[in-house]
Amino acid sequence: MSSLDTLTDAALVQRCRTGDPEAWNVLVERFSRYVYAICVKGFRLKEEDAEDVFQDVFTRVYTQLGKLRDDAAVRPWIAQLTRRLCLDSIARNSREQPAAEQDFEESGDDFAEIEEAFAVRQAVTTLGDACQDILDRFFAQDQSYRTISAELDLPAGTIASRIARCLRKLREELEGRNEPS
Amino acid sequence: MSGIYDEEFLGQRLRILRPAPRGWVRAAQELPEARRSLDEIVARAEADLAFRAALIADLEDALAQAGYEPNLRVVDELRRHLADT
Secondary structure: OOHHHHOOHHHHHHHHHOOOHHHHHHHHHHHHHHHHHHHHHHOOOOHHHHHHHHHHHHHHHHHHHHHOOOHHHHHHHHHHHHHHHHHHHHHHHHHHOOOOOOOOOOOHHHHHHHHHHHHHHHHHOOOOHHHHHHHHHHHHOOOOHHHHHHHHOOOHHHHHHHHHHHHHHHHHHHHHHOOOO | OOOOOOHHHHHHHHHHOOOOOHHHHHHHHOHHHHHHHHHHHHHHHHHOHHHHHHHHHOHHHHHHHOOOOOOHHHHHHHHHHHHHO
16 A cells, blocks of 8 residues: 555646656546446446547546646546547447447436446445455455455454444445535 | 435445546646657747658658657547648
8 A cells, every 4th residue: 555545636737747647546546446446337328439538537537637626526527538438439439330229228227326336445445454455355355254364364263243344334434424514 | 405314325326437447547647748759849840840750751750760659649649730830
C-alpha cells in the first residue's frame, strides 16, 4: 500500500499535476474499477470496446487534468467522461453494424448501484488491510473459501467468520458516516 | 443509501467493483511514459526530415530502430499525427 493511498481525491489530483508518477499510479488504481464498472455494468460494453473506452478515459484524464476546475470533483468528472465515451462507442458500433441488435438501455439503477458500490469500497479502505483483502477476494474476485484459506494461510474454518466480522465493521463504518450531525 | 447495510446489500455492492484486467490498468499507469515518448518522437520527426521519412515508410520499424518500444497507443497516435502534418 502506498502512502498516497490515503490522500483525498483533491490532494491526489494536485500531486498528479506535479508530474508525480506514483500519484498517477494511485489515481489509476483508485478509479480503475469504477471506470470498468461503468463500461461493463452500466453500459454493457463488450470487453474490447470497454478496453478502448477505459484507455481513452485515462488518456483524457491525464491530458486534461489541468483543466479540472474543482480537484475534489475528479470522480464525477471521470464518471461523466466515461459515460460520454461509452455512448460514443455504442453510437460508433451501431453505425458500423446497423443490423446488429442494440440491446443497450440506460438504467439509472445500475449507475446508482455503481455509485453506492464506490461509497462502500471507500468505507472498506478504512477497515485495515486484512479486512480489505478478504472482502475483496471473496466478493470482487469470487475466490472460494478454500482459495482464500490457501493464499492467506488461514484455517478454512475461520474464513466465513472473518468475512462476517469484516462486514459488521463495514456496516458500523457506513452507519457512522450516515448518522445525522 | 440510508439505513439498510445488511450483508446482502454490502455483498452485492462489493461485487460490483471488480478489478479491471491487470493489463489495462498497467497500460493506463504507463501513459505518462508513453506520452513522453510520443512528444519526444514528434519533436525529433519535426527536426529531422530523414527520421520523419523513415517513420512514414515503416513506423514500427523506424521506432524500433530508434530505440523506442512500439507501444500500440503511441504508434496509433503517431500515425494520426504524421497523417495530419
